[in-house]
Amino acid sequence: MSGAIGQSRMLAWWQLLRAANVFTAASNVIAGFLIVQHRFEPAAPLMALIASSACLYLAGMVLNDFFDAEIDALERPARPIPAGLISRELAGTVGWSLLAAGVLAAWGAAWLGHRPAAGLIGSLLAITVVQYDSRLKSTWAGPLAMGWCRVLNVLLGASIAADLADEPFAWAFALGVGAYTMALTYVARSEMVGAMARTLRIRNVVTRMLQGFIVIDAAAATLAAGWTAGLAVLTLLIPTLIISRWAAMT
Template sequence: MAILAWLRLLRLPNHATAAADVLAGFLICSQARILELPQPVLWWALAAGVCLYAAGMVLNDVFDYELDRLERPERPLPTGIISVRTAATVGYALLAMGSVLACIAAFISHQPAVALIGAALTLAIWTYDRHAKQTAFGPAFMGLCRTLNWLLGMAAAGGPAMPQQWLLPIGMGMYVTGITLYARDEASRSRIATLVVATLLMLAGLTTTGAYAYCLATKGGGSAWLTAGRLDSWMLLWCVLSISILLRAVLGIIDPSPSRVRAAVGNAIMSIITLDAVLVLSSCSEQWAIVVILLLAPFLFGRQLVSVT
């Protein structure tokens, strides 16, 4: 029972999305074309990203304890299975561990930017959980966290090598801002206007991120898919994925009930892994795209045990 409570507190399945972001950012900036054992810095960056994500999940419930007692009494902290003090200790320990791991990644890669981004991500996570979540800036801070998570992986590989690569963290940040806004009132009946704005933000994020492959192809770069003239196929795949995400969001607008909204949010979160894999396909080998998509396995398995929202 206690183990399941911790899995729920950590929202364990979602950690796969954090790993996918760091991995995708690293692979794209390093332009990995051959499937081989990654550099050690990637493992440290992955560990840092996952630890910081876990810290955010735990501290989220710590600071939302009073609200959850009213709106989500079934959560691990209101039920008393895990004490607030224990959760806070674990959350801050994970936050510190993630920062240290980012510093180690910076040291072994000789990339100080990794440590700086890790520090910025740590601050953004704490600010979101402690102060910003219940304000109008909450969704933007969550999007910022996702942007920094992408940049953590990119910096570990030396950082963006071309201007269009900045579209990736910016676009994914916009997408997650939309998801966060969409989920804002999921415990009750959501406001249609909020859902519409959130859906438009997700659309803007998907469009911005997808524009990366177009910019890459027009300059004669990218993976074998793009250099072989398969940009149309890549764009079709991206559009199909985007439509599948946005269709769920529109269904939530039509019926803004908690169950329908949570289903749309869960699908949008899960799709982060798929989107990351398709982005990797635009710049790296198909084998690396498969490695990223395999992160769906722990996500789907974990979703059978605990909710992702």
């Protein structure tokens, strides 16, 4: 019995974190990095940037449920917090800790790469994540804020550049990813509206669009650093697809 409870709680954490999604955040950062560097070097700042992005993304997922606990109790009672599998207090502790770790990793990347832009962008991304989760999500500004999060995520990867202001391709790609994110967010907003069959179709579309980030990033990586770099980014689809089979991406 205790083993079944343990497995249930572990699955609840995977669901709360929406773990499969984190690879889409990593692919954004890698694409931004390759656009300005054209290779996977320097490796140490790249690893720190990926760690920062992953922590900030996971923090956003946890804090999303933390702030929405009361709403989810009515609309999505099977989510881990309203279902009683994870306490709201513990979720908050984990979410804020991940956010702090993400900011620290961004400043670590800034120190390793001698580029303060990394720390500044990581800090701004953390602020935007909290603003979206706590205040903006249900307003007209929600899709814009979510798009801005992805723009900053791509620029976090590109922050290794000697002068980010002189990287037009990185900015153009980041803005393109932001526009795609806004479209995805508008689609996702209609997930809870209408009949169950409609909801399931929309959820499937949102899942495919989330996975599409990796494909888009792989294409950018190919243009910036060659087909082997693009293929390396595309391999992030493998863990995404595997994990999404038992922990939904939405």
